[in-house]
Amino acid sequence: MNDDHDRLHGQDNLDTLDNLIDRALDSYTSGEPGPGLTERVLSSRASVAALNRLRLRSDKPIWALAVAVALLTAAVIPLWFKSPRPFPTIVHPAAGAPQDSSRATSTFTSLPHSHPAGNSRASVIRHGVREPKTRARLASNIDHSAIFAPIVMKPIAMAPIRIGEPN
């Protein structure tokens, strides 16, 4: 009897506590937005939209300029690489230069301009050396170098293979 009473009393106690918690939670989350919240949201939306429009408009010239520069670069770079490069005609003003420079020049002109070896020598000497003596020595080395020698393909003699015949 006493147990039942305690249990009922305990249950009542729990219900009371739950009611208290529910009431506290109700007031905890109660609250309404202030007047004009929707209008404030919409006006800030409008200002964001206006800002976006303005940014897009002001960005247009920059974009156009960027595209023009990109196109120009794309057009100029292949031309730069394709254009024939002049042979070096650098003549050092110092004494003894004529002999050396003539050597260098003769080296370049000994091959046709379109020849890959000729181009290689020209570029090596143009970009590599400014001193006439060194340039002449380098040109001489290149002339005797096997790397720049023309490639000769020797024909290979091959006997036809005949199937079924003894070797």
Added chain:
Amino acid sequence: MPGTTGEGAPEKGSFAALVEGHSRLVFRIALAIVRSPHDAEDVVQETFLQVYKGNRWRQIEDERGYLARVAWRLAVRQRKLGIREQELSPETRSREVSPEKSAMDRQLESWLHDRIDALPEKLRQPLALAALGELSLVEIAKVLGLPEGTVRRRMHTARARLRQELMERKGESHERRS
């Protein structure tokens, strides 16, 4: 204003209609998390602006659920940042506690609010969202990105803790009286 009809009511399917239809829910979710009306209004603005900037608001199928998720995420961030004091303004306090309540009730309710605030976030958030009475358990689970069972368990744990604290408080007051 664009998106409104001649009479001033927002056009159906417009952004204005979306704001008007859901700003109250978004505000209440935000308030349940940040506990400050000013911060909650900031969260409402940020929520709708984010949805607008994303430019996908026309494709949203479940507007309530989507907005609730965005609002909850932003409110949690705002609360973590702790930009402002989390004290409720006197105006809000007077709104939540009716004047006819006794001073003792008010004191107890205020104490319970403090205890709810002191709960760990993972217990407090589902409890507060459920207390709004606007979201189902499924929706709360979606907002929090948790399974329903976990949400239910956390709510149960939160209530059990509050109950325990209430009992301890009652016990203490009995001891003081005797």
